[in-house]
Amino acid sequence: MINYPNGKRYSAGIAGREKWLKPNFSSSHGNRGMTLEEDLNNTNLYYLSRGIAVIHKKPTPVQIVQVDYPKRSAAVIKEAYFKQASTTDYNGVYKGKYLDFEAKETRNRTSFPLQNFHEHQIRHMEAVLLQGGISFVILRFASTEEVFLLDAAVLLRFWSRMEQGGRKSITKQEIIETGRLIPTGYQPRIDYIKVIDDLYL
Numbered sequence: 001m002i003n004y005p006n007g008k009r010y011s012a013g014i015a016g017r018e019k020w021l022k023p024n025f026s027s028s029h030g031n032r033g034m035t036l037e038e039d040l041n042n043t044n045l046y047y048l049s050r051g052i053a054v055i056h057k058k059p060t061p062v063q064i065v066q067v068d069y070p071k072r073s074a075a076v077i078k079e080a081y082f083k084q085a086s087t088t089d090y091n092g093v094y095k096g097k098y099l100d101f102e103a104k105e106t107r108n109r110t111s112f113p114l115q116n117f118h119e120h121q122i123r124h125m126e127a128v129l130l131q132g133g134i135s136f137v138i139l140r141f142a143s144t145e146e147v148f149l150l151d152a153a154v155l156l157r158f159w160s161r162m163e164q165g166g167r168k169s170i171t172k173q174e175i176i177e178t179g180r181l182i183p184t185g186y187q188p189r190i191d192y193i194k195v196i197d198d199l200y201l
Contacts, residue, residue, distance in 0.1 A: 036105045036140045036147070036190075040090065043188040053193060055092030055099060087124040088135075094193065095201060098133040100125065101152075105140035111169040112139055114162050122159050125152040134200050138182070138192060139175060149195045150179040 037057070047053040066079040088102040102125070104116045117137075128135040135152035150170075158170045180195045 036103050036138070037089070039189040040103055040138065043190045043192070044090070044092075046188040047193065053092060053094035053099075055090055055094070057090055058087065088121055094196065097200070098128070098131075099196070100128045100133055100135045101137060103138045103140075105142050107142045108169075109141065109143050109172070111171045112141075112175060113169045114159060115168065117155075117159070122156065126156060129153060129156075134196065138190070139179070141172065145184070147182045147184055147190055147192075148175050148179040149182050149192055149199070150175060151199070154178045 041057060044053075044055045044057075047055060062080045064077055064080045066077075068076045068078050070076065088100055090103065091098070091100045093099065102117070102121055104112070106112050106116065125135040125137075129152055137150050137152065137155055138147060139150060140147045155170075158174070162168050180199060182195050183191050185191065
């Protein structure tokens with residue numbers, strides 16, 4: 001059992017690290033049923049194996065509280081807590097540029113709720129931009145399987161609008177107008193590097 005600092009139980013939404021190490025490219029159309037995180041992990045492994053980019057999911061610091069040792073070789077973690085709030089999901093290097101991004105998906109068809117982001121994530125992306133890094137979010141509309149890249153500077157404008165009393169979401173039309181649709185396929189699954197080349201380099 002892993003708990004957040006406030007005591008609430010953590011429920012893992014993705015497969016374990018062993019799945020990340022082995023790409024799971026399903027033969028079914030569009031890899032339907034895979035989470036955005038699984039698709040990105042497979043994409044990053046594809047980039048790494050071909051020397052295109054080095055991008056990894058950031059580990060989350062965990063404080064282990066209770067461990068059972070039924071056998072010397074089989075320790076079982078019974079209770080643990082996240083030590084601190086995480087920043088963004090992924091970071092790495094591509095063509096000498098530092099990349100830092102968050103990945104989110106929604107079942108909403110017409111807008112993306114800003115409540116999916118946390119204040120500390122917004123401030124982190126803002127800090128990356130101030131240091132000259134490339135920061136963005138990858139957003140997926142689960143109902144249509146559409147995936148967009150939205151620059152962090154654009155996200156910050158929508159966040160500021162919310163803080164000033166405006167709408168608490170980004171409409172899909174706004175994402176279409178200010179973001180970039182990411183091509184999806186088999187290998188790589190979500191080819192966001194193509195968008196980075198076009199948008200930043």
